[in-house]
Amino acid sequence: MRRFDTTKARVFLGNWRTVLRFPYSVPSIDLQRSSNPLLACFLMILAATRTHLPRNLAVSGWLATSGMLAVICLATGCGRSELGYKPNSLHAASLTREGTDQNPISIAKKASEVVETWFGNIDQPKWPTDQVGLADQVLRMDCVERCAGPVGRGIDKVERGLFRKHCVSCHGLSGDGLGPAAMLLEPYPRDFRRGTFKFKSTPVGKKPTREDIHRTLHDGIPGTAMPSFRALDESEEFAKDVEDLVHYVRFLAIRGEVERRLISLHVREGVELESNSQRMQEVLVQVVQKWADSPDDVLVIPETPDYFQTPSDDSDHAQRIEKGKTLFESELTACVKCHGPTGAGDGKSQDFDEWTKDWTILAGIDPKHPKDWKEMKPFGALKPVLSKPRNFHWGAYHGGKSPSEIFKRIVLGIEGTPMPPVARAHNGNPGLTDQEIWDLVYYVMHLEDR
Amino acid sequence: MNSESKFNFVKLWAWMSAAFIFPLIWVGGLVTTHDAGMAVPDWPGTYGYNLFLYPLSTWLYGPFDLLIEHGHRLLGSWVGFLVILLCIWAWNTESRGWYRWACLGLLGAVIAQGLLGGFRVVLDQRTIAMIHGCGGPMVFAYASFLAFAASSDWNRARPTLKANGLWRLSWVLFGATVTQLILGAQLRHALPYTTPVGFMSMVHLHLTFAGIVTLAVLGVFYLVRRPEYQTETKLRSPANALAALLLIQLALGVGTWMVNYALPWSETMPSLARYVIAAKGYWESMLVTAHQATGSLLIACSTWLLCRVGKRQSTLTSSRNSFTIPNAVDSMASEPTGAIRILETVE
Numbered sequence: 138m139r140r141f142d143t144t145k146a147r148v149f150l151g152n153w154r155t156v157l158r159f160p161y162s163v164p165s166i167d168l169q170r171s172s173n174p175l176l177a178c179f180l181m182i183l184a185a186t187r188t189h190l191p192r193n194l195a196v197s198g199w200l201a202t203s204g205m206l207a208v209i210c211l212a213t214g215c216g217r218s219e220l221g222y223k224p225n226s227l228h229a230a231s232l233t234r235e236g237t238d239q240n241p242i243s244i245a246k247k248a249s250e251v252v253e254t255w256f257g258n259i260d261q262p263k264w265p266t267d268q269v270g271l272a273d274q275v276l277r278m279d280c281v282e283r284c285a286g287p288v289g290r291g292i293d294k295v296e297r298g299l300f301r302k303h304c305v306s307c308h309g310l311s312g313d314g315l316g317p318a319a320m321l322l323e324p325y326p327r328d329f330r331r332g333t334f335k336f337k338s339t340p341v342g343k344k345p346t347r348e349d350i351h352r353t354l355h356d357g358i359p360g361t362a363m364p365s366f367r368a369l370d371e372s373e374e375f376a377k378d379v380e381d382l383v384h385y386v387r388f389l390a391i392r393g394e395v396e397r398r399l400i401s402l403h404v405r406e407g408v409e410l411e412s413n414s415q416r417m418q419e420v421l422v423q424v425v426q427k428w429a430d431s432p433d434d435v436l437v438i439p440e441t442p443d444y445f446q447t448p449s450d451d452s453d454h455a456q457r458i459e460k461g462k463t464l465f466e467s468e469l470t471a472c473v474k475c476h477g478p479t480g481a482g483d484g485k486s487q488d489f490d491e492w493t494k495d496w497t498i499l500a501g502i503d504p505k506h507p508k509d510w511k512e513m514k515p516f517g518a519l520k521p522v523l524s525k526p527r528n529f530h531w532g533a534y535h536g537g538k539s540p541s542e543i544f545k546r547i548v549l550g551i552e553g554t555p556m557p558p559v560a561r562a563h564n565g566n567p568g569l570t571d572q573e574i575w576d577l578v579y580y581v582m583h584l585e586d587r
Numbered sequence: 588m589n590s591e592s593k594f595n596f597v598k599l600w601a602w603m604s605a606a607f608i609f610p611l612i613w614v615g616g617l618v619t620t621h622d623a624g625m626a627v628p629d630w631p632g633t634y635g636y637n638l639f640l641y642p643l644s645t646w647l648y649g650p651f652d653l654l655i656e657h658g659h660r661l662l663g664s665w666v667g668f669l670v671i672l673l674c675i676w677a678w679n680t681e682s683r684g685w686y687r688w689a690c691l692g693l694l695g696a697v698i699a700q701g702l703l704g705g706f707r708v709v710l711d712q713r714t715i716a717m718i719h720g721c722g723g724p725m726v727f728a729y730a731s732f733l734a735f736a737a738s739s740d741w742n743r744a745r746p747t748l749k750a751n752g753l754w755r756l757s758w759v760l761f762g763a764t765v766t767q768l769i770l771g772a773q774l775r776h777a778l779p780y781t782t783p784v785g786f787m788s789m790v791h792l793h794l795t796f797a798g799i800v801t802l803a804v805l806g807v808f809y810l811v812r813r814p815e816y817q818t819e820t821k822l823r824s825p826a827n828a829l830a831a832l833l834l835i836q837l838a839l840g841v842g843t844w845m846v847n848y849a850l851p852w853s854e855t856m857p858s859l860a861r862y863v864i865a866a867k868g869y870w871e872s873m874l875v876t877a878h879q880a881t882g883s884l885l886i887a888c889s890t891w892l893l894c895r896v897g898k899r900q901s902t903l904t905s906s907r908n909s910f911t912i913p914n915a916v917d918s919m920a921s922e923p924t925g926a927i928r929i930l931e932t933v934e
């Protein structure tokens with residue numbers, strides 16, 4: 138337990154007096170910064186008990202009070218962990234597993250310190266303007282600031298700490314997907330630090346747009362723990378919250394990816410982990426540029442054919458299904474390999490996602506072998522689980538169930554998972570025509586049990 | 588000083604206090620569900636206003652989290668006011684000395700809860716929020732105890748039971764429900780830096796204790812119908828209430844998991860595969876809050892059972908441990924203590 142600090146107690150008692158001037162009490166938020174005033178309160182209550190109340194006071198009340206307060210003193214006095222972004226030691230560990238004798242923990246810590254000089258800490262995020270210019274191109278820092286830090290309203294009534302309020306229980310403080318509940322969920326919550334997202338309108342290797350992330354937050358992801366924040370989006374009061382959270386997700390992803398790349402630059406090429414190193418700053422610029430808006434990357438979806446809305450007559454319908462089925466089962470698309478002959482998600486090929494392969498296969502670990510992967514558990518690794526191909530019979534589309542969203546998934550693939558993009562006929566390249574892709578969409582949607 | 592007067596205000600007031608603490612628990616639960624604990628950054632004032640003078644329109648038409656947080660504070664003060672009246676009444680009319688002290692104890696507990704709530708805000712400490720959250724149901728159980736101890740059953744019950752089993756089981760049940768409350772609070776108030784492993788252990792413990800509570804309630808339900816307890820029909824009401832609440836609670840528990848984290852079997856059923864959690868939905872937060880409130884009711888009901896069994900337990904009169912014997916407490920406290928004597932002379 139920390140020493141009882143009398144100056145702090147006096148500060149606290151001073152404030153306490155203002156509290157006692159009840160009707161005109163002033164906001165006493167400053168108190169948050171004095172660390173252990175509870176002890177003072179505990180002593181005060183003990184004193185009050187001794188002087189003002191008869192000694193034979195039996196069971197109840199004050200005893201319970203003192204007990205409770207004693208517990209708090211213990212809990213807050215000794216047990217208070219410092220909040221902060223967690224260093225990415227899992228990445229460091231998987232890179233240093235073979236061939237080096239470097240200590241992953243200390244590497245990760247150093248990288249985290251460098252990143253902190255650019256992006257600030259968990260309560261006060263900032264933008265590396267000196268290195269990469271203004272944030273406007275990529276995200277809005279006022280939104281980011283509103284999402285970071287502890288939950289609550291300031292005296293200006295503006296709500297802050299949105300990420301801790303809505304997301305932290307799954308995605309974790311650093312967006313590492315290791316929030317308290319992570320272990321109990323399947324699929325695991327997204328680790329933003331890889332900068333990889335599944336449901337987006339840009340090709341593999343490109344970053345999702347703001348609208349993509351907004352759509353995920355608005356609709357949620359069915360069959361997973363990712364909630365829909367529609368209620369916030371559609372209420373007048375909290376309407377801005379979701380958009381702000383989108384910016385914070387981007388911030389965490391940028392921050393996390395820079396951190397990862399610094400670690401690998403250090404391990405692979407021996408570049409010193411320092412914030413003024415030229416090479417390190419190049420990495421920073423590269424990552425930030427990837428997130429800058431680039432409308433050119435967004436897939437232009439041809440207009441959804443009418444027959445998706447208005448049911449057509451039987452012969453047309455049967456014909457389209459037949460075409461789609463043939464494509465689905467063809468060698469060219471290989472859909473069957475994963476989704477199975479009936480589209481129940483039970484194909485022969487079952488694989489892990491990139492977030493898992495990142496610290497297993499890339500580090501020479503067999504994810505199927507418990508003895509092997511458990512080696513990484515101390516660094517925060519969770520048990521590898523297969524990335525299951527979708528079962529189309531249930532009609533539960535994770536990226537949105539409109540034909541155009543499914544079109545996007547088939548054309549672009551689902552990044553980070555085994556689901557590949559189809560080859561699309563384009564500028565003379567061979568592949569499926571748009572009409573054929575619509576047929577696939579039609580077939581897949583038709584598989585839903587009704 | 589006469590508790591046999593025609594209309595017993597103490598009894599009424601003890602019931603009133605308990606009856607108002609229950610909604611207080613609901614609103615408090617909503618505050619936790621919506622993470623609105625810091626919706627008002629100062630205490631005891633609200634945005635610099637006196638608690639009672641905060642403008643009504645800004646409160647009612649303000650943001651939702653501010654509405655419930657400030658409402659929780661107002662309701663809390665109202666309960667404090669009720670309990671002060673209870674104490675005054677008890678000191679004037681109640682003949683049982685221990686009961687008067689116990690009322691004062693309730694006041695102490697209510698004040699302590701208020702202080703804890705305040706410190707949670709002033710220090711922005713989630714650990715305190717957790718303790719405050721556990722304290723609420725305990726204060727409710729305490730107030731219910733006062734209500735039961737003022738009831739006519741308490742006065743009329745005679746020590747006839749010889750078997751000890753139910754008495755012991757009731758304590759097990761009480762202990763298990765309280766433990767369950769503390770475990771549930773670990774889930775509800777999980778700190779951002781709680782590790783996945785730590786959280787998982789708490790979930791498993793919470794489930795284990797749900798099993799223990801279930802077994803204990805089933806045991807109680809069975810025992811009160813056994814020959815050795817059959818004659819005491821009054822024991823059945825708490826047992827039945829416990830069984831009914833338990834069923835509700837188990838269903839609410841599963842529902843709570845579902846609306847917070849989705850059920851883990853999405854691969855087995857189309858309805859689960861299509862299910863999307865609605866964050867901050869109205870019914871969802873009501874369900875989660877109902878789970879917490881029903882948990883408090885279970886604790887209060889096991890207190891009820893303890894009162895009904897304890898007052899009928901003949902084995903207790905010969906027990907050495909006088910602390911747990913309501914009857915013994917009665918007789919012990921009938922000799923006026925220092926403070927009571929002072930009050931009497933004042934009168």
Ligand code: HEM
Pocket residue numbers: 619620720721764767768769770771772773774775776793794796797798800801833836837839840841843844847875878879880882883885
């Ligand atoms: C006898 C049965 C049970 C009792 C008495 C009980 C009691 C409680 C209480 C009192 C709380 C709230 C604690 C607080 O707010 O301070 C709680 C929370 C919780 N309980 Fe239970 N529980 C029971 C069974 C279950 C079951 C079967 C589940 C199913 C998984 C469950 C899941 C939860 C969850 C997820 C929370 C946290 C809610 C949140 O995050 O807001 N409980 N429980």
